[in-house]
Amino acid sequence: MTQHRVIVVGGGLAGLAASIRIAEAGLPVDLFSLVPVKRSHSVCAQGGINACNEVARQQGYSEYEHFDETIYGGDFLADQHPVLEMANWAPKIIDLLDRMGVPFNRTAEGRRDLRLFGGSLFKRTHFAGATTGQQLIYALDEQTRRYESEEKVTKYEYWEFLWPVIEEGRCVGIVAQDMRTMQIRSFRADAVVMATGGCGLVFGKSTNSIICNGAAAARCYQAGVWYGNPEMIQVHPTAIPGADKLRLMSESARGEGGRVWVPRTPRDTRAPKDIPEPERFYFLEEKYPAYGNIVPRDIATREIFDICVNQGMGVGGDNQVYLDLSHKDPEYLTKKLGGILEIYEKFVGVDPRFEPMKIFPAVHYSMGGLWTQFTKGTYNPVEPRVKHKSGAPAPIGSDLGQGLQPGAPNNMMTNVPGLYAFGELNFAYHGANRLGANALLSCIFDGLFCGVSVANYIRNDAPSKSPSCDLPASAFDRVVEQENAKSKRLLDTVSTGDPDPATNPYIIGKELGDEMTAACTVVREDARLGQCLQRLDALKERYTRLKLADDSPWSNQSFTYARAVGDMLAIAEAVALGARGRQESRGAHYRTDFTERDDANFMKSTVARYNAQTRTSSVTFEPIDASLILPTVRTYGKKDAATGPKPPASAVATNA
Amino acid sequence: MTSTHTQAHASAAARKAAANRVNAKPGRKVFVRILRCDGPGQPSRWETFSVTIERGANVISCLQQIAANPITSDGTRSTPVVWDSGCLEEVCGACTMVINGKVRQSCSCLIDDHAPTEGDTITLEPMSKFPVVRDLWVDRSRLFHNLKRVKAWVPIDGTYALGPGPSESAESQEQRYVMSTCMSCGCCLEACPQFNVEPDPAAWDTAFVGAHALNQARLFNQHETGRRMKGERLDALMGTGGVNDCGNAQNCVKVCPKLIPLTESIAVIGRATTIHAFARWFSGK
Numbered sequence: 013m014t015q016h017r018v019i020v021v022g023g024g025l026a027g028l029a030a031s032i033r034i035a036e037a038g039l040p041v042d043l044f045s046l047v048p049v050k051r052s053h054s055v056c057a058q059g060g061i062n063a064c065n066e067v068a069r070q071q072g073y074s075e076y077e078h079f080d081e082t083i084y085g086g087d088f089l090a091d092q093h094p095v096l097e098m099a100n101w102a103p104k105i106i107d108l109l110d111r112m113g114v115p116f117n118r119t120a121e122g123r124r125d126l127r128l129f130g131g132s133l134f135k136r137t138h139f140a141g142a143t144t145g146q147q148l149i150y151a152l153d154e155q156t157r158r159y160e161s162e163e164k165v166t167k168y169e170y171w172e173f174l175w176p177v178i179e180e181g182r183c184v185g186i187v188a189q190d191m192r193t194m195q196i197r198s199f200r201a202d203a204v205v206m207a208t209g210g211c212g213l214v215f216g217k218s219t220n221s222i223i224c225n226g227a228a229a230a231r232c233y234q235a236g237v238w239y240g241n242p243e244m245i246q247v248h249p250t251a252i253p254g255a256d257k258l259r260l261m262s263e264s265a266r267g268e269g270g271r272v273w274v275p276r277t278p279r280d281t282r283a284p285k286d287i288p289e290p291e292r293f294y295f296l297e298e299k300y301p302a303y304g305n306i307v308p309r310d311i312a313t314r315e316i317f318d319i320c321v322n323q324g325m326g327v328g329g330d331n332q333v334y335l336d337l338s339h340k341d342p343e344y345l346t347k348k349l350g351g352i353l354e355i356y357e358k359f360v361g362v363d364p365r366f367e368p369m370k371i372f373p374a375v376h377y378s379m380g381g382l383w384t385q386f387t388k389g390t391y392n393p394v395e396p397r398v399k400h401k402s403g404a405p406a407p408i409g410s411d412l413g414q415g416l417q418p419g420a421p422n423n424m425m426t427n428v429p430g431l432y433a434f435g436e437l438n439f440a441y442h443g444a445n446r447l448g449a450n451a452l453l454s455c456i457f458d459g460l461f462c463g464v465s466v467a468n469y470i471r472n473d474a475p476s477k478s479p480s481c482d483l484p485a486s487a488f489d490r491v492v493e494q495e496n497a498k499s500k501r502l503l504d505t506v507s508t509g510d511p512d513p514a515t516n517p518y519i520i521g522k523e524l525g526d527e528m529t530a531a532c533t534v535v536r537e538d539a540r541l542g543q544c545l546q547r548l549d550a551l552k553e554r555y556t557r558l559k560l561a562d563d564s565p566w567s568n569q570s571f572t573y574a575r576a577v578g579d580m581l582a583i584a585e586a587v588a589l590g591a592r593g594r595q596e597s598r599g600a601h602y603r604t605d606f607t608e609r610d611d612a613n614f615m616k617s618t619v620a621r622y623n624a625q626t627r628t629s630s631v632t633f634e635p636i637d638a639s640l641i642l643p644t645v646r647t648y649g650k651k652d653a654a655t656g657p658k659p660p661a662s663a664v665a666t667n668a
Numbered sequence: 669m670t671s672t673h674t675q676a677h678a679s680a681a682a683r684k685a686a687a688n689r690v691n692a693k694p695g696r697k698v699f700v701r702i703l704r705c706d707g708p709g710q711p712s713r714w715e716t717f718s719v720t721i722e723r724g725a726n727v728i729s730c731l732q733q734i735a736a737n738p739i740t741s742d743g744t745r746s747t748p749v750v751w752d753s754g755c756l757e758e759v760c761g762a763c764t765m766v767i768n769g770k771v772r773q774s775c776s777c778l779i780d781d782h783a784p785t786e787g788d789t790i791t792l793e794p795m796s797k798f799p800v801v802r803d804l805w806v807d808r809s810r811l812f813h814n815l816k817r818v819k820a821w822v823p824i825d826g827t828y829a830l831g832p833g834p835s836e837s838a839e840s841q842e843q844r845y846v847m848s849t850c851m852s853c854g855c856c857l858e859a860c861p862q863f864n865v866e867p868d869p870a871a872w873d874t875a876f877v878g879a880h881a882l883n884q885a886r887l888f889n890q891h892e893t894g895r896r897m898k899g900e901r902l903d904a905l906m907g908t909g910g911v912n913d914c915g916n917a918q919n920c921v922k923v924c925p926k927l928i929p930l931t932e933s934i935a936v937i938g939r940a941t942t943i944h945a946f947a948r949w950f951s952g953k
Contacts, residue, residue: 029827032827033827036826036827047752047754047760047762048808048812048852050760050761050812050851050852051754051755051760051761051762051851051852052754052760053754053755055754055755055759055760055851056755056757056759056760104829107829107830107831107832107833108824108827108829108830110832110833111822111824111830111832111833111893112822112824112833113821113822113833113844113888113891113893113894115836115841115844115845115848116841117838117841117845118835118836118837118838118840118841119838120838121835122835122836122837122838123835140845140848141845141849143759143849146759146849146851147845147848150848151822154815154820154821154822155821155824155827157812157815157816157820157821158819158821158823160816161816192801192802192807221754221755221756221760222753222754222755222756223754253724254724254726254729254756255722255723255724255725255726255729256725256726256728256729256732256756256775257756257757259756259757260757347842351759351849355757355758355759358758358776359724359726359757359776359778361689361778460827511736511737511738511739516736516737518732518735518736519736522736561738561745561747561748562738562747562748564706564747564802566706566707566802567707567750567801567802567805568750569735569748569750569751570735570747570748573735
């Protein structure tokens with residue numbers, strides 16, 4: 013009998029949800045991860061997970077409004093049908109997590125508690141303390157362990173994905189390396205799910221874990237998988253600067269009442285507590301009276317950047333603003349936000365329950381990722397509807413229709429048949445800006461909803477394809493040889509002289525991060541992006557002369573890192589090209605030379621393709637399906653400049 | 669009780685940190701002394717590196733600096749140090765090691781707190797209760813295996829939409845949440861006199877299961893659906909390597925970075941296994 017198998021690469025929320033669902037469908041799963049899956053980057057998610065709930069529903073909220081918020085929050089860049097289906101599924105996903113034992117915070121009555129989050133006027137965010145991602149991944153990790161003990165899932169932890177095996181025009185396996193023994197070998201599968209997360213390390217220091225280097229995505233991309241919206245990189249407004257990384261300070265701090273401010277007098281030297289209310293500039297609240305501190309992330313980030321970099325009003329003249337919770341009850345803060353407040357206290361040495369935190373924006377999330385397809389469901393109005401008015405009843409029929417066709421084999425499949433992209437790696441849901449607490453949702457939704465699609469892809473088409481276990485070994489051996497050759501080339505570079513910065517992989521990696529942060533984050537501009545592309549070319553050239561400091565055939569981490577740097581350069585080029593080509597401003601992508609959104613030319617997906625012969629990227633802009641909601645201007649009720657911030661009061665003297 | 673404990677602990681740490689940080693100057697050089705090993709069965713050796721400390725430096729940023737320029741303090745060319753790490757914000761558990769003789773996460777170990785003056789030394793060793801893979805990286809597979817021994821999961825009927833889970837009091841949620849923050853780092857096992865290195869997986873099922881697994885058993889026994897496997901969990905914890913192997917040294921609770929009341933969990937499981945044993949004896953099963 014022929015045994016079909018599925019490979020899942022990545023053990024975060026998306027990979028685990030996919031593994032569980034595919035195993036339930038009766039297909040054995042081989043699960044690959046750089047780390048024990050319980051340590052995946054999903055643990056870092058703090059604030060919560062969005063879903064329509066009964067309390068919000070009875071105040072006028074609906075799945076439809078969640079959908080509408082997500083499209084508006086993403087500045088109308090996402091294909092709309094997948095987003096609708098995700099919002100439809102959100103309440104079911106919360107229920108499932110609840111059944112798995114996730115300790116969601118509770119009300120006095122014992123129901124799931126809710127908090128406010130960016131981009132919504134309704135409480136629709138479910139949370140477990142301020143370590144929601146950790147609690148969700150633990151629940152999925154436990155269920156995966158259960159299936160592992162029943163031998164339905166086989167884990168390959170500390171195995172690194174190196175390359176997809178593509179044969180007969182479809183993906184039939186992968187080549188991977190054991191990070192301990194350094195053995196490189198192939199694995200066969202009838203479908204491969206990539207769920208390897210984001211690429212924060214391309215920007216050097218970010219809020220991401222050290223494993224989020226984007227190398228797996230880059231390898232698929234270089235093997236011919238298209239990459240969608242690479243330029244859409246979310247810079248989170250509130251992070252704690254650090255020597256090794258920038259630690260996230262969750263949006264839930266603002267959702268629970270945190271206020272962002274700077275002294276009205278630049279370089280005011282007084283302690284924050286000694287600055288009276290009238291001399292504090294709560295710039296988000298003044299500019300955005302409706303949403304205040306809970307404006308979406310791209311807006312908060314640009315306002316903080318503007319206050320510090322353009323206006324020189326950062327606290328103490330540095331690039332930092334206050335995020336203030338000290339007006340709230342300390343006991344309440346411990347209950348709702350304990351986990352993140354401890355992080356601040358541990359790394360900064362100040363208790364944020366009593367002193368305002370000092371924060372600055374940091375690279376956080378990649379809305380872009382591998383380009384994927386879908387099959388539309390039953391909800392297809394004749395005309396797109398106008399933007400939903402918050403709190404108004406959902407359009408008639410919208411709650412009856414499906415955004416996606418359940419189980420359609422191409423749901424979230426890349427342009428390579430049999431190769432899927434789930435979770436942060438999938439470009440599908442967040443458009444040009446992700447709303448807070450939608451990431452955990454999109455990861456789990458992909459795994460659960462599209463896991464069925466993977467099973468159907470294998471089963472529906474089974475008679476027309478030879479199963480991967482019957483394919484000739486040559487297809488797999490070829491890729492193993494390619495990877496062995498690549499390894500040998502790198503290991504042969506070990507130099508015995510003094511390390512030369514020009515050829516040192518760590519220095520190349522750092523310069524890449526510095527350059528990408530300077531040119532491709534909060535503000536972007538044509539000439540600077542052109543310069544960035546030239547510098548990337550120079551780094552690529554230096555990479556060809558790279559020298560390693562360790563040629564050990566055992567657990568060679570610096571080799572692993574050096575190999576990834578080459579892949580990070582490929583992703584970086586796609587990001588810079590996308591940013592340069594998109595001559596407009598939309599969501600997280602802000603161009604000083606094209607400050608307006610241009611729907612006629614750019615309400616389109618950026619699709620990056622890699623040319624393996626020339627080793628270069630190119631981008632095109634391709635139509636999206638926006639047949640459900642008409643685009644509107646995305647202002648979040650901002651007051652116009654005339655009524656905006658008052659000039660800084662010259663008022664230190666009045667504070668007697 | 670737990671939240672008060674947390675606060676007292678956190679503010680004591682903050683006071684100590686603040687005191688040391690006043691004197692710590694960025695740009696100073698400190699020594700990082702590391703116990704290295706090339707692989708399983710290889711001899712260990714000490715190597716010392718001189719590192720320049722920037723603002724906010726932690727053990728991770730020192731190891732990153734060494735990786736980029738692996739030359740020891742006596743000028744010898746060496747190799748980048750190998751270590752396990754992930755989130756760098758003390759929530760994934762990966763970067764656990766023994767620092768100045770105490771087991772903890774290296775990401776939250778700030779150099780200003782431990783080596784505030786020029787020429788100070790900070791010592792890094794791999795955990796001793798797990799086999800070394802290389803340098804500071806150890807193989808903690810057994811720790812995860814032990815989660816299978818206690819069936820640390822809720823036995824749900826699959827992932828299809830079957831309505832909400834059981835409701836729960838806020839008090840119970842707060843208790844379970846703290847227990848559920850265990851990140852499988854292994855600090856409690858490193859500190860435990862009863863938990864010893866065991867490279868042979870065949871012996872894992874009869875060696876001491878460890879405080880982290882006992883705590884997980886309590887966590888799932890407390891959940892309304894998880895409780896339905898209580899008997900199976902207690903069966904597993906009654907025999908060799910179960911809760912009776914705990915020597916009551918109480919080291920585990922002192923080193924837990926998440927301040928989980930581990931000794932309380934061990935006591936709860938101890939009582940439950942006693943009751944479970946009696947019940948089995950009287951029912952003749």
